[in-house]
Amino acid sequence: MEEIPESHPRYESLLQRHRIEAGVDAGLTSRQGLIAQGRGEAFDYLLGEKTIPTADTAARVAAAHLLRADHAVLSVNGNVAALAPEKLVTLADVTGADLEVNLFNRTERRVEAIAEHLRDHGASEVKGLAADARIPGLDHERAKVDADGIHAADVVLVPLEDGDRAEALGEMGKTELVVDLNPMSRSVEVAAVPVVDNVVRALPNVTAHARDLRETGADLDAVVAEFDPDEARAAAERRIRQGSG
Numbered sequence: 001m002e003e004i005p006e007s008h009p010r011y012e013s014l015l016q017r018h019r020i021e022a023g024v025d026a027g028l029t030s031r032q033g034l035i036a037q038g039r040g041e042a043f044d045y046l047l048g049e050k051t052i053p054t055a056d057t058a059a060r061v062a063a064a065h066l067l068r069a070d071h072a073v074l075s076v077n078g079n080v081a082a083l084a085p086e087k088l089v090t091l092a093d094v095t096g097a098d099l100e101v102n103l104f105n106r107t108e109r110r111v112e113a114i115a116e117h118l119r120d121h122g123a124s125e126v127k128g129l130a131a132d133a134r135i136p137g138l139d140h141e142r143a144k145v146d147a148d149g150i151h152a153a154d155v156v157l158v159p160l161e162d163g164d165r166a167e168a169l170g171e172m173g174k175t176e177l178v179v180d181l182n183p184m185s186r187s188v189e190v191a192a193v194p195v196v197d198n199v200v201r202a203l204p205n206v207t208a209h210a211r212d213l214r215e216t217g218a219d220l221d222a223v224v225a226e227f228d229p230d231e232a233r234a235a236a237e238r239r240i241r242q243g244s245g
């Protein structure tokens with residue numbers, strides 16, 4: 001990245017690509033993660049590479065859910081670990097949520113590398129290594145979770161993934177907060193709170209809202225009750241299809 005000046009119009013996007021490439025080289029990110037990043041980039045381009053107003057509202061509602069949860073967990077895959085490790089750790093600190101590595105292309109080596117990467121960025125505890133419980137109804141590696149982590153959580157934040165685990169977690173009665181740039185993805189469709197935004201913008205935004213909600217003593221139940229996820233999804237789709245919404 002040294003040769004690309006910060007003034008380059010695509011600097012942020014190129015930086016994210018670089019982080020994903022470095023994540024693959026470091027054994028954090030799967031090679032499929034490169035493809036997922038390309039898909040995300042295309043949606044981000046269409047969204048104007050900025051947080052649209054309804055994504056900001058959803059980020060505030062996600063913060064309210066994390067703050068009022070009995071037990072919240074931030075699920076971590078190889079892409080978000082490469083893109084935003086310090087942002088995950090800060091969000092977990094501010095909201096009291098646990099961090100748990102949960103992978104689609106799971107290998108023990110990659111789980112351990114991601115946990116270590118998060119600890120290098122300040123995480124005190126990272127779950128996901130025990131994998132001593134299963135999400136019912138899923139027959140792939142993402143079903144493996146910690147009994148005292150995602151399995152026991154009432155609120156789970158799920159950044160960028162495909163949708164079958166999102167659906168299965170919903171069936172377990174958990175509240176799901178999803179961050180994904182594709183408003184038509186299955187995980188966004190089933191989320192209680194769909195944040196249609198790039199994780200690199202959404203995570204610090206949720207953190208900022210959590211700090212603000214706490215400092216102002218906001219009524220968290222009211223923030224949650226007023227939110228309409230269908231409207232958030234529709235607004236993001238309008239923005240992509242028509243450039244407005």
Ligand code: PTJ
Binds near residue numbers: 179
């Ligand atoms: O690390 P693993 O093994 O758990 O695998 C992770 C990936 C991402 C490879 C796996 O979950 C996967 O294949 O996901 P999909 O089906 O490609 O879905 C990824 C979704 O994330 C797509 O809807 C993308 O639009 C979206 N996306 C990609 N990059 C970002 C993003 N959403 C938010 N922020 C991004 N930076």
